[in-house]
Ligand code: FES
């Protein structure tokens with residue numbers, strides 16, 4: 001059993017490395033139009049009105065607009081993302 | 090040695106799980122103003138001119154504007170993010 005434990009300890013970092021390397025690198029966008037090759041959004045300046053808040057966290061249910069979902073993402077992950085706020089001065 | 094191998098095979102998924110759980114969840118923003126609690130950007134509608142392209146991938150060296158870095162991110166990770174394009178119609 002001692003040999004077994006030593007064997008295990010020697011190989012476990014390798015296993016971990018193997019599993020990690022195989023993992024795909026994280027996507028920023030996990031939900032919006034994943035069937036599209038690239039999600040670029042055209043928005044006419046004329047439709048902005050006095051103020052529009054645009055999502056940059058890709059979690060909003062009102063995408064391309066921000067619905068506050070960035071706060072939950074920041075809380076869960078320790079990230080610090082926020083929206084783009086376009087306003088008439 | 091056979092016992093060792095069996096022992097290893099039984100425990101290696103646990104090891105992997107252990108290492109995975111300990112990993113922090115991915116941040117969307119890995120570089121822009123990481124000292125700030127939240128990166129929200131105010132931009133006056135009057136300064137948009139006829140067209141501005143805003144970054145939503147957080148990789149741009151011209152943040153908050155897009156510099157095309159989303160293409161490299163998409164290529165490297167298989168993601169499909171793109172900018173917000175504000176244009177006069
Ligand atoms: S919901 Fe995405 S930035 Fe607010």
Ligand code: FES
Pocket residue numbers: 143144145146147148149154155156157158159160170171172173
């Ligand atoms: S560089 Fe970030 S969206 Fe283009």
